[in-house]
Amino acid sequence: xxxxxxxxxxxxxxxxxxxxxxxxxxxxxxxxxxxxxxxxxxxxxxxxxxxxxxxxxxxxxxxxxxxxxxxxxxxxxxxxxxxxxxxxxxxxxxxxxxxxxxxxxxxxxxxxxxxxxxxxxxxxxxxxxxxxxxxxxxxx
Numbered sequence: 001x002x003x004x005x006x007x008x009x010x011x012x013x014x015x016x017x018x019x020x021x022x023x024x025x026x027x028x029x030x031x032x033x034x035x036x037x038x039x040x041x042x043x044x045x046x047x048x049x050x051x052x053x054x055x056x057x058x059x060x061x062x063x064x065x066x067x068x069x070x071x072x073x074x075x076x077x078x079x080x081x082x083x084x085x086x087x088x089x090x091x092x093x094x095x096x097x098x099x100x101x102x103x104x105x106x107x108x109x110x111x112x113x114x115x116x117x118x119x120x121x122x123x124x125x126x127x128x129x130x131x132x133x134x135x136x137x138x139x140x
Contacts, residue, residue, distance in 0.1 A: 016058030068120040
């Protein structure tokens with residue numbers, strides 16, 4: 001799927017034809033980036049949740065969805081989008097924010113016990129070590 005447009009990439013995830021072994025950290029970031037750019041934070045986060053749940057279910061891994069991890073990454077992506085709204089290409093966005101490529105970034109903000117808890121998996125738990133940088137608040 002390398003070289004695919006953002007629309008093709010999302011369509012493949014939605015149809016669960018995107019190869020599961022290729023849906024690693026960077027693919028998750030790309031999906032979040034596309035959704036947040038297209039829909040804003042709240043609607044984009046809901047789109048991310050829907051896509052991840054559907055994709056995981058289609059691949060036989062319905063129990064893998066983790067609400068806190070999903071929202072925490074969306075929060076961090078939104079902060080980066082607020083700082084760098086112009087890049088039209090995902091690769092340029094990552095060049096501007098290489099810290100996002102660190103799949104262990106959440107460990108700076110959450111204790112392992114917190115992220116491993118059933119509570120964090122089922123619902124949003126705010127960071128318990130270091131807060132996320134604040135994202136711009138949108139007006140209703």
